[in-house]
Structure formats: structure tokens, C-alpha cells
Amino acid sequence: MNQPASAYFIEERHDPNETHTLSVLVQNEPGVLARVIGLFSGRGYNIESLTVSETESQKHLSRITIVTTGTPMVIEQIKHQLDRMIPVYRVVDMTLTKRSIERELAMVKVRGQGEHRVEALRLADAFRARVIDATTESFVFEITGNTDKINQFIDLMRPIGLVEVSRTGVAAIGRGPEGM
Amino acid sequence: MTEKSHDPNQMTGAAMIVRALIDHGVTDIFGYPGGAVLPIYDEIFQQSDVQHILVRHEQGAGHAAEGYARSTGKPGVVLVTSGPGATNMVTPLTDALMDSIPLVCITGQVPTHLIGNDAFQECDTVGITRPCTKHNWLVRDVNDLAKVLHEAFYVATSGRPGPVLVDVPKDVQFATGTYHPPRKSDVHISYSPRVKGDAAQIRKAVALLANAKRPVIYSGGGVINSGPEASKLLRELVEVTGFPITSTLMGLGAYPASGKNWLGMLGMHGTYEANMTMHDCDVMLCVGARFDDRITGRVDAFSPGSKKIHIDIDPSSINKNIRVDVPIIGDCGNILGDILQVFKAEARKPDIKQWWQQIAQWRARNSLFYRKNNDIILPQHAIQRLFELTRGKDTYITTEVGQHQMWAAQFFGFEEPHRWMTSGGLGTMGYGLPAAVGVQVAHPDSLVIDIAGDASVQMTIQEMSTAVQYELPIKIFILNNQYMGMVRQWQQLLHGNRLSHSYSEALPDFVKLAEAYGCVGIQALKPADLDGAIKEMIAVKRPVIFDCRVAALENCFPMIPSGKAHNEMLLPEQANDEATATAFAGGKALV
Numbered sequence: 001m002n003q004p005a006s007a008y009f010i011e012e013r014h015d016p017n018e019t020h021t022l023s024v025l026v027q028n029e030p031g032v033l034a035r036v037i038g039l040f041s042g043r044g045y046n047i048e049s050l051t052v053s054e055t056e057s058q059k060h061l062s063r064i065t066i067v068t069t070g071t072p073m074v075i076e077q078i079k080h081q082l083d084r085m086i087p088v089y090r091v092v093d094m095t096l097t098k099r100s101i102e103r104e105l106a107m108v109k110v111r112g113q114g115e116h117r118v119e120a121l122r123l124a125d126a127f128r129a130r131v132i133d134a135t136t137e138s139f140v141f142e143i144t145g146n147t148d149k150i151n152q153f154i155d156l157m158r159p160i161g162l163v164e165v166s167r168t169g170v171a172a173i174g175r176g177p178e179g180m
Numbered sequence: 181m182t183e184k185s186h187d188p189n190q191m192t193g194a195a196m197i198v199r200a201l202i203d204h205g206v207t208d209i210f211g212y213p214g215g216a217v218l219p220i221y222d223e224i225f226q227q228s229d230v231q232h233i234l235v236r237h238e239q240g241a242g243h244a245a246e247g248y249a250r251s252t253g254k255p256g257v258v259l260v261t262s263g264p265g266a267t268n269m270v271t272p273l274t275d276a277l278m279d280s281i282p283l284v285c286i287t288g289q290v291p292t293h294l295i296g297n298d299a300f301q302e303c304d305t306v307g308i309t310r311p312c313t314k315h316n317w318l319v320r321d322v323n324d325l326a327k328v329l330h331e332a333f334y335v336a337t338s339g340r341p342g343p344v345l346v347d348v349p350k351d352v353q354f355a356t357g358t359y360h361p362p363r364k365s366d367v368h369i370s371y372s373p374r375v376k377g378d379a380a381q382i383r384k385a386v387a388l389l390a391n392a393k394r395p396v397i398y399s400g401g402g403v404i405n406s407g408p409e410a411s412k413l414l415r416e417l418v419e420v421t422g423f424p425i426t427s428t429l430m431g432l433g434a435y436p437a438s439g440k441n442w443l444g445m446l447g448m449h450g451t452y453e454a455n456m457t458m459h460d461c462d463v464m465l466c467v468g469a470r471f472d473d474r475i476t477g478r479v480d481a482f483s484p485g486s487k488k489i490h491i492d493i494d495p496s497s498i499n500k501n502i503r504v505d506v507p508i509i510g511d512c513g514n515i516l517g518d519i520l521q522v523f524k525a526e527a528r529k530p531d532i533k534q535w536w537q538q539i540a541q542w543r544a545r546n547s548l549f550y551r552k553n554n555d556i557i558l559p560q561h562a563i564q565r566l567f568e569l570t571r572g573k574d575t576y577i578t579t580e581v582g583q584h585q586m587w588a589a590q591f592f593g594f595e596e597p598h599r600w601m602t603s604g605g606l607g608t609m610g611y612g613l614p615a616a617v618g619v620q621v622a623h624p625d626s627l628v629i630d631i632a633g634d635a636s637v638q639m640t641i642q643e644m645s646t647a648v649q650y651e652l653p654i655k656i657f658i659l660n661n662q663y664m665g666m667v668r669q670w671q672q673l674l675h676g677n678r679l680s681h682s683y684s685e686a687l688p689d690f691v692k693l694a695e696a697y698g699c700v701g702i703q704a705l706k707p708a709d710l711d712g713a714i715k716e717m718i719a720v721k722r723p724v725i726f727d728c729r730v731a732a733l734e735n736c737f738p739m740i741p742s743g744k745a746h747n748e749m750l751l752p753e754q755a756n757d758e759a760t761a762t763a764f765a766g767g768k769a770l771v
């Protein structure tokens with residue numbers, strides 16, 4: 001692994017960046033999300049996507065899924081830094097397990113008439129997107145899939161008359177019978 | 181109802197706070213009152229188990245608690261009010277976080293129904309202090325208070341120690357609820373710091389050590405934090421292996437400066453022999469240190485040929501700046517004990533005579549050389565005299581930040597852990613004077629000296645008043661060079677000697693200032709006066725401000741310019757203009 005030339009030049013290092021998806025199990029208490037986000041902004045780490053919701057309400061556990069980019073050394077730091085927070089139970093690097101499923105949900109609003117409407121519906125069908133709202137001049141599609149698929153769908157909708165998009169961010173889970 | 185009121189565990193939030201302090205063995209706290217903590221102050225008034233030291237500024241309380249903690253190994257406790265009281269604590273909390281000092285800070289907060297209303301003296305204390313504490317809590321229900329307080333003490337003192345903060349709204353202080361003494365279940369189950377090192381890793385480490393040709397032990401503040409036993413084991417390991425040992429600024433005293441294997445401090449202002457040994461070693465054992473930039477210099481040229489073993493209780497310290505070969509996560513003392521056991525059972529002292537010969541050559545360069553003068557006191561000489569004249573005494577040293585701090589580290593020999601209190605990670609000017617107050621509170625009969633600079637000391641000078649009030653005979657030994665010497669040195673070396681705002685204009689008369697506070701003022705102007713004046717300072721059983729007038733333009737060497745490698749160090753006798761210019765070329769942007 002390459003070392004940065006100096007502690008002062010950490011920003012300028014040329015190691016290739018990698019994208020990793022981290023699942024973080026936390027105690028659901030006030031401020032816990034602020035702690036996680038503060039860690040990323042305070043230490044200059046990237047957040048590409050962040051999803052959080054309580055997953056076990058009796059135990060007050062929440063699951064945070066973070067997609068981040070960085071050099072391998074930075075990714076390792078991020079995991080350790082998350083893990084040492086008091087309310088964090090576990091950090092799992094879903095990318096390293098190579099056995100994870102990632103999904104995102106997006107709602108995509110498209111406006112258009114005539115041929116454009118037909119084309120939008122045809123593409124939606126191909127992507128298995130559902131129509132969840134319609135007017136005479138617009139649709140809202142609901143689409144689920146991995147990030148690439150959603151990006152692709154949005155790109156295709158752009159020339160047709162894309163108005164806006166709302167995305168949930170990535171949720172991830174491991175394959176097989178075991179939990180994290 | 182009547183039954184309940186007889187329950188001794190039914191009490192107000194304010195009473196719980198004092199009870200929890202007592203249950204955690206706290207005997208002294210540092211604080212400053214205000215509206216949002218009045219119920220707690222009322223409780224303090226009505227008891228005598230916990231002594232409260234009233235400071236003059238909340239920052240002083242924080243640093244005093246740090247000094248107290250570092251010199252005792254116990255957590256330091258601070259009590260301050262909401263708003264400005266809390267914001268004044270930001271510097272000491274950050275300082276304690278950087279240097280892994282256990283602090284428990286209790287802040288008052290506006291009543292819960294006013295939170296978020298921009299009430300008088302309201303601030304988002306947990307928000308502001310989140311990045312500068314190990315953990316913090318806002319307690320909204322008096323029935324959660326006992327659990328939170330106990331957890332706070334546990335988190336502050338376990339694992340990698342650090343500061344914690346508990347924010348208690350005033351209505352919670354008044355409310356009555358149920359207290360319980362500390363118990364295991366008070367702690368987040370998600371928090372369980374690792375103590376014992378992995379046995380397989382320990383074996384790998386011993387194998388490396390046993391076969392080393394050019395070994396070095398590099399120890400840090402973690403050894404001190406681990407407790408006196410860790411220092412004892414470190415000394416034993418040095419004895420058993422015969423290895424050379426150096427330490428960071430924070431680790432001084434774990435191995436005695438008079439020990440024959442001692443190389444002196446390493447890093448930016450470390451000795452030539454320490455840095456060259458680090459650079460050329462083949463096996464490095466890092467114990468409780470974190471490879472920070474003041475230590476490593478240029479990272480890609482840091483000890484390029486060595487196998488590195490790193491013992492640290494904090495997994496995030498591993499591979500942060502430097503890739504290591506054998507990480508061992510756990511408590512330094514515990515792991516040192518295991519390493520020793522395996523080493524003694526399975527290995528023999530490696531023959532490293534040649535390595536010691538090489539080290540002797542580096543030592544002979546005498547990198548701490550300075551030219552004495554009969555007319556002007558050299559700052560290095562002043563520290564040396566202070567050291568000699570306090571030898572054998574029960575002495576604690578604190579410092580401010582600047583050249584004087586580095587000279588203290590270079591020229592004052594520490595024989596024991598917990599005797600040296602300095603702001604390493606944050607580099608906080610104004611740390612040393614209140615830290616001395618805290619040390620003296622913990623050790624009323626010891627000699628406590630703050631080695632200070634003329635600029636730093638003015639940042640928290642008001643705490644002299646605290647020292648006088650509590651009859652704490654601290655000695656403020658100012659190396660008065662009439663400059664922010666360290667700033668001036670960098671300006672000279674890196675900014676064409678344009679001394680922008682680094683001259684200490686309009687300095688107070690420190691002797692008169694001492695008298696104004698009700699302390700003793702002493703001045704030394706000439707080398708001939710120095711010994712007598714220092715002896716006088718030691719003899720006085722009252723707080724002293726000692727104005728030691730030293731050479732104004734002396735620079736602190738040796739020095740590794742930041743961003744350079746260990747073997748690119750600038751030695752005092754080489755530091756002419758040309759060598760300096762080359763050494764520092766291109767380094768302006770660095771810190």
C-alpha cells in the first residue's frame with residue numbers, strides 16, 4: 001500500500017479511491033446521527049449516500065447505511081473511527097463481504113405530452129418502474145434497484161421531461177442466513 | 181408517598197450529582213458558578229466530602245482538572261454553568277481529547293422547556309462539544325441522571341481515556357428521582373474497550389524483537405495513561421532486551437531520563453540520536469504512541485527499513501499515518517506484561533553491540549549543544565539549572581506552549597511517570613498555569629513548577645488568584661524572551677525574518693504583577709543571579725512568579741523541518757543562514 005508523502009499531504013495522495021458500503025448498527029438515541037455525520041465532515045470523509053432508520057424498536061437499534069469513497073487506508077480509518085463511537089455496536093463493510101445486496105428507491109417525476117408519454121411508459125416498463133401518480137401531462141414513477149440502475153433510468157428520463165427526483169439512498173443487507 | 185420520602189435514594193438531580201461524585205471517589209472538583217448550576221452549588225455548600233476549587237475562568241477549571249488527572253491517574257472533574265461557562269470549556273475539552281486525559285465535565289443547561297428558544301445563556305452544549313468529547317449526554321429526565329453520571333465516569337476512564345460531558349438542565353437538577361450507585365448495566369453494551377492483546381500477535385512481536393539487529397522502543401503517553409505498572413514493565417522490557425528507547429513528548433518519564441538506554445525525546449525537536457535510531461532501525465516497537473506528524477516528519481521517509489510493532493488501545497490509531505506490520509490492540513501495561521513473559525520464556529537478549537556503537541556516534545554529535553554566555557541567561561541553561569536544583573525533590577512540571585516547552589522537554593530529566601504535564605496534541609498556550617493549580621491541589625506538599633513563556637502565561641494568568649485563595653504554592657517559571665519565541669523562530673526560518681506580530685510588546689512587570697496578586701515576584705537578569713533566585717523560589721512556600729530574562733533570539737534546535745525526514749534534521753551547529761534556507765525550502769505551507 002502506498003503511503004502519503006507526508007502527513008501534510010494526505011489530501012494529495014494518489015492512491016486510487018474505492019467506493020464502499022458500510023452498515024452501521026447503532027443505539028438509537030438523540031444525537032447519534034449527528035455524531036456519525038459530524039465524524040465525516042470533521043475528518044473530511046465523503047458521504048455519497050446515507051440511509052438511516054430504526055430497525056429494532058424494542059432494542060432501540062437503528063441501522064445506518066453509508067456509501068463512502070476513499071483510499072483503502074482512509075476507508076479503514078472510517079471504519080475504526082465509527083467503531084470507537086460509544087453508541088455504535090458494529091460496523092460491517094458490505095463491499096468487503098462481497099455478499100451484499102444493495103437497493104435504493106427513487107420517485108421520478110416526468111412531464112410531457114404525446115410521444116414523450118408513450119416513451120416514458122415504455123422505458124418504465126423495461127425498468128420495472130411503477131406509475132404511482134399520473135396527470136394528463138405528468139407521471140411519477142417509483143423504481144427500486146441498485147444505484148446504477150436508478151441512475152440509468154433517470155438519465156433516460158431527462159430528455160423526455162424529467163422534473164425532479166427523490167431518492168432514499170442505499171440500503172444494504174448480506175446474503176445468506178446470517179445477520180450482521 | 182411517605183414511604184417513598186424515606187427512601188434514601190430519592191433525591192433531587194442536584195443531590196444526585198454530588199452523590200455520584202462521592203460514589204466515584206472524587207474529592208476535588210474545579211468549577212465556576214452561574215444561574216444554570218445554582219442547585220448543584222447549593223448541594224456543594226451543604227457537604228464537605230467534595231472540595232470545590234473556584235477558578236477565575238472556566239478554561240482554567242478545565243486545564244486544572246487535566247493537571248489533576250494527569251498527575252494522579254484519576255479523572256478530573258469540572259462543573260460549569262450553561263452558555264458561556266460551557267463554551268469556555270471547549271479548549272480544555274479539546275486539549276484533553278487530543279492528549280487522552282480523563283475529564284468529567286458537568287454543565288448546567290437552561291430548563292428543558294426553554295431548550296431551543298434561544299433562552300438566556302442557552303447554547304447547544306452537546307452540539308458544540310460533540311467533536312471535542314469522547315462522548316456527551318443531555319439528560320432530560322432526572323431518573324436517567326444516575327445511570328448517565330456513572331457511565332460518564334466509566335467512559336472517561338476506560339479504554340483510551342478522554343473527556344466526557346454531561347449537560348443537565350436546571351429543572352432536572354431540581355426534580356426528584358431515584359438514584360442508584362454505580363453498577364455494570366449503566367454502560368452502553370456497544371462500548372467494550374479491549375484490554376488483553378491477541379496472543380498470536382504477541383508471539384509475532386516477540387519473534388521480531390528477539391531477532392532484531394537494530395531495534396528501538398518508541399513509547400508514548402499511552403504508557404503513562406495505562407498506569408504506573410505499565411512504566412515498570414516498560415523499564416523491565418528495556419532491561420531484559422537491552423534495547424534503546426526513545427519517547428514522545430507525552431511519554432516522558434515512563435523510562436527514566438537517567439537510564440542508560442535512554443536516547444532522549446524524538447520528533448521535530450527530538451535528539452539526533454533518537455531520530456536517527458528511528459530512521460535506521462530494523463525493528464520498531466511502538467508502545468502507546470500514535471505516529472503523529474510531529475513524530476514522523478515525512479511519512480514516506482519514516483523509518484523506511486523497519487518492521488513495526490504497534491501496541492495501542494485504540495484500533496483507529498493503527499495504520500492511520502504509518503502502515504505497521506504487527507498491530508496489537510489492547511492496554512499497554514497488559515500487553516507489555518505478556519510480551520515480557522513470552523520473551524523471557526523463549527528468547528535471549530539479542531546481541532546488538534554494533535547498533536549501540538552506531539548510536540554512540542550519533543550521540544557524540546551532541547545535538548542539544550548550545551553556547552553558554554556569562555552576560556545573558558540562555559534558556560536551555562535556565563532549564564538545566566532548574567533541573568539540577570530541584571533534583572531529588574518531589575517535583576511536578578507543567579508547561580505552556582512554545583520554545584520553552586521544547587527546552588523543558590529536552591533539558592529537564594524526568595525519572596518517573598505522571599510528573600510531566602504539557603499540552604501535546606492541541607498545543608494550548610495557557611495550559612500550564614492552571615494545570616499547575618490542579619497538580620498542586622492533588623499534591624499539596626510537592627514542588628509544582630510551570631515552565632512558562634512570556635506570551636503563553638498571559639493567557640490564563642488570572643488563575644494566580646486561585647492559587648492565592650487556596651494557598652497553592654505553585655511556581656511560574658517564565659522564560660521571558662520578550663517574544664512569542666516559537667512563532668519568531670518559524671518567521672525567521674520560513675518567512676524571511678519578517679517578525680509579524682510576534683514581539684511581546686508592552687509586557688507587564690511580572691514582579692509587580694505577582695505582588696498585585698499577593699504572590700511573590702522574583703527576577704533573574706544575569707546568569708550569576710540564576711541559582712540564588714531559583715533556590716529562593718523553591719524555598720518560598722507561597723505562589724511565585726519568576727521572571728527569568730533570557731536571550732531573546734535563541735532558537736530551538738535540533739529541528740526536523742516539517743515535511744522532512746528524520747535524517748534531514750537541522751543541528752544547532754549547522755544552523756547557519758544557508759543551511760537553514762535549504763532545509764526549509766518549500767516548507768512554508770506546512771504547520
Ligand SMILES: Cc1ncc(C[n+]2csc(CCOP(=O)(O)OP(=O)(O)O)c2C)c(N)n1
Binds near residue numbers: 582608609
Ligand atoms: C492558544 C494558542 N494560540 C496560539 C498558538 C500559536 N503559538 C505557538 S507557540 C506561540 C508563542 C509562544 O510564546 P511564549 O509563550 O512567549 O513562548 P516562547 O516560544 O517564547 O518560549 C504561539 C503564539 C498556540 N499554540 N496556542
Ligand SMILES: [Mg+2]
Binds near residue numbers: 662663664665
Ligand atoms: Mg516568549
